[in-house]
Amino acid sequence: xxxILLAVCLLLLTxxxxxxxxxxxxxxxxxxxxxxxxxxxxxxxxxxxKSHVGAFSRIGFGRIFVQPEIYFTGKGGDLTSxxxxxxxxxxxxxVDIPVLLGLKIIKSKTVGLHIVAGPVFSNxxxxxxxxxxDIDESFYKNHYTGIQYGIGADILFLTVDARMENGLSxxxxxxxxxxxxxxxxxxxGFKIL
Numbered sequence: 031x032x033x034i035l036l037a038v039c040l041l042l043l044t045x046x047x048x049x050x051x052x053x054x055x056x057x058x059x060x061x062x063x064x065x066x067x068x069x070x071x072x073x074x075x076x077x078x079x080k081s082h083v084g085a086f087s088r089i090g091f092g093r094i095f096v097q098p099e100i101y102f103t104g105k106g107g108d109l110t111s112x113x114x115x116x117x118x119x120x121x122x123x124x125v126d127i128p129v130l131l132g133l134k135i136i137k138s139k140t141v142g143l144h145i146v147a148g149p150v151f152s153n154x155x156x157x158x159x160x161x162x163x164d165i166d167e168s169f170y171k172n173h174y175t176g177i178q179y180g181i182g183a184d185i186l187f188l189t190v191d192a193r194m195e196n197g198l199s200x201x202x203x204x205x206x207x208x209x210x211x212x213x214x215x216x217x218x219g220f221k222i223l
Contacts, residue, residue, distance in 0.1 A: 053223065054088040056189065058101065060217030066107035066120050066202070068209045077214075078119075080104030082126070086219060093134040097146060100127050102155075105211050120202065120209070122170065123156040128178050142184035150176045150195060174201040176211070189219040 065077040084101020106121040130148035157170040180193030197210030 052090045055223040056221040058219030059083040064105040064213040076108040095132045097130040119160045121158045124152045147179040174199045187221045
């Protein structure tokens with residue numbers, strides 16, 4: 031069984047290395063449906079709508095590619111306390127750098143379908159909290175990490191993506207609780223190279 035698995039891996043590696051390398055560069059923009067989650071039970075979270083804009087590249091061999099991106103994005107969410115009926119709103123902007131590994135499921139010259147997954151590194155550039163007085167901007171972290179995964183389609187020079195981002199580390203830490211960001215992203219991009 032190990033020999034068969036090794037033979038299949040070697041065959042895929044050989045096919046990938048013999049394929050002609052491809053390179054795409056483009057711009058993208060879209061909407062985020064962002065939600066914060068805290069590790070306490072008496073709060074319910076609501077999502078908010080924000081946007082993102084940036085650039086991407088795609089370096090590939092055959093059906094496998096790496097897609098690094100950089101974009102400016104808005105995220106956050108609203109929390110409502112079940113106990114005190116108070117609402118707290120988190121809004122922040124960040125520079126996100128995802129490094130995604132992708133696989134082209136359908137590959138043709140005019141239409142393609144792909145899946146992607148990988149880490150995202152976020153640097154918070156602007157932060158705001160409204161609502162409860164003892165919850166403020168000082169509890170934001172400057173950096174946090176997450177993971178993105180999703181599906182996309184290429185139609186001629188356009189690319190459409192639907193992705194989920196789950197926070198792996200906390201973007202906000204209180205003495206009694208910590209928060210992570212979860213975001214669903216829809217984006218449209220166009221390849222300039």
